[in-house]
Amino acid sequence: MTESTATALSSLSPAELEAFLETQRTAYAALKDRGLTLDLTRGKPSVEQLDLSNELLSLPRGHKDASGTDVRNYGGLSGITELRQMFADLLWVETEQVVAGGNSSLTMMHDCLVQLLLHGAPDSPRPWGQEETVKFVCPVPGYDRHFTMLASYGIEMLTVPMNDDGPDVAAVRELVKDPAVKGMWIVPTYANPSGSTCSQEVASALASMETAAPDFRIFWDNAYAFHHLTEDEAKSADIITLASGSGHPNRPIMFASTSKITFAGSGVAFLAASKANVDWYLGHQQFASIGPDKVNQLRHVQFFGTADGVREHMRKHREILGPKFAAVDEALTSALAGREVATWSKPSGGYFVNLDVLDGTASRVVELAKGAGIALTPAGASFPLGHDPRDRNIRLAPSFPVLDEVEAAMAGVATCVLLAAAEKLAGVRG
């Protein structure tokens, strides 16, 4: 944050605050008059990013994989070997520990949850669906679709803070003493939305901690493993080795996908885990699928060429995304520095900026932004059941709009943050 001469809003005299409020009202009225239509709601790749992968539209060349299998036909539940090898390399696991699936890692997570509910894991006393209660540890803020999936099955969600180095381990350790706590979510690298990356130490603690449930599972959603925004590239903690080394090889199930590497809706999703977990997953999926789309998998193999091809491709994304994230930070710094009404993350990877505004004003900020034509993710979305107890958290997703739209939107958001804060401090509503 740049040095600023602006005064903290809480230090203003009543008259100064009244004047400030009027200024923000005027600024907001001007913002509304601009008639913007901007959308920062979802972590979608932009058109420019999608264009990076347009070669996929005319691939694959031929229709056989490296083993000579005709990829057009049925079969091959675990995916084609050369794509599994490529992502085994990238995810730091063995090929036999990787399944290359369909177009949605969310679907693979859901598959696992359903299998746990209806069958249980080999180390489960009974199917999770036959337990009185099932609870999950949910670091917050977190990914809304993780929470809505659990909610749809009535699974109780217990929150722990997401710190700069990952989930609060002491809080997690306390919760997992309850045998009803069967699992936890985590986005370990460039987390949605905080941007923080789980350290090796935190991962090690999660891998080795005692849990009352013998079949405790960590849903390790490594959605942003390769999604660096700077040259300082985070290395994902090697949870599978850590878990194996501490005697809990089946605890983590890792997920990843090319959704934010190639085409968001038409990529390839991956599951990586112990061989026993992979066998368990495929053992049930054999009844539910004729195998993944191998043509699309071959398409991706040819497009990337090698694991390094994936890394190289991600640098092109970085060149497009980097300036947008910089624009978010600049707009917020320029308008809010010194005002002490907001803090925000400066992520070095991933898709989101986490904006924490004055307690009790997040909903109002989103409402104001909507009134000015700027769609933001609903306040509270990053919390289970959409409930942010402090009503302060807003997830900003600057990837989809073009750069000048990001700039315009964020200037507008900053105005809304200031207006909402001034209203709150002045004890009035707009």
Added chain:
Amino acid sequence: MTESTATALSSLSPAELEAFLETQRTAYAALKDRGLTLDLTRGKPSVEQLDLSNELLSLPRGHKDASGTDVRNYGGLSGITELRQMFADLLWVETEQVVAGGNSSLTMMHDCLVQLLLHGAPDSPRPWGQEETVKFVCPVPGYDRHFTMLASYGIEMLTVPMNDDGPDVAAVRELVKDPAVKGMWIVPTYANPSGSTCSQEVASALASMETAAPDFRIFWDNAYAFHHLTEDEAKSADIITLASGSGHPNRPIMFASTSKITFAGSGVAFLAASKANVDWYLGHQQFASIGPDKVNQLRHVQFFGTADGVREHMRKHREILGPKFAAVDEALTSALAGREVATWSKPSGGYFVNLDVLDGTASRVVELAKGAGIALTPAGASFPLGHDPRDRNIRLAPSFPVLDEVEAAMAGVATCVLLAAAEKLAGVRG
């Protein structure tokens, strides 16, 4: 069947039978000496059929659907509209009643079953998984993967005969008086493996019958709706209109796919049902998917052009498949006519020939064929839990091998049928 001078095996004298057995042993030894490696196990399209769709490998042109949506990005859970329209036309339903999904209709069936187990339908007293017992009506012979899916969830399977015009309605009516009977499978058109097509009358009876379960569901797997082998094209019964007209609009859920139209592993699957069922399906799938592969859907739209394009394309499949099915019939007729040891279907569509051999000899035929390098689907596969109570049913899948392989394989199978029958009648084992 052509007129034949061959004598029924059961009419042979003991000495004649002994001589016949010796002849067949010699024929079988000669068959083994040929060292064949042929596979009639699965209903897979042949290379020649897959080649019909190779244009897909360099499609789509562009990346926007008719509404201007960028198909490369996230979203659109129900699939792109123009593909839904095309298959609504083909399946004789409204566009809003169709979901275009991923690459596997089996997955959509499984999704529905899982939703019923974990959530139930709107007309369910409780989730099916909370019932003491769940039972399904299973016409036999039927599709093995339908049965293995149910078995994986411990669902009890009650068989009814599959007649020439569909399931035995009287038997079904009796079974559905039990409120634990929650659903039934049917492959209504060119059934797997019998080849029979459910008549409008039978469909009407199934749609209108009283069921004790208020949430009874018919899983109407219309996998072969367009897969004609002759110019006499069967029309699938319009189960959705029939069910709606008889006051049970939510009873049927139809499934279809392009797996045996374009690429078996990389096609598009469809679900068609009442609007309420579609809403129920999507209402849960929203938590489990980021949407289907819309690029692949656009690829299919461009490849087919129109619904008539699909019909035209199917005629090319017919030209390839027709001679193979004729070869099966010729080989069986030539070797078995008059012997009274086997009957077989002469399907006018679909992917299978249903061969019923002498009671108690199907396993032996499959074993003998294996010994001669001819892989057949395991005996009993078309029955729940793999158990054919008469051990007589064999499913033949002649689509994948080239024509002369089909001829060679079927001549070999006929030899095995005769040898097994002679062994049985002579009271000996090879």
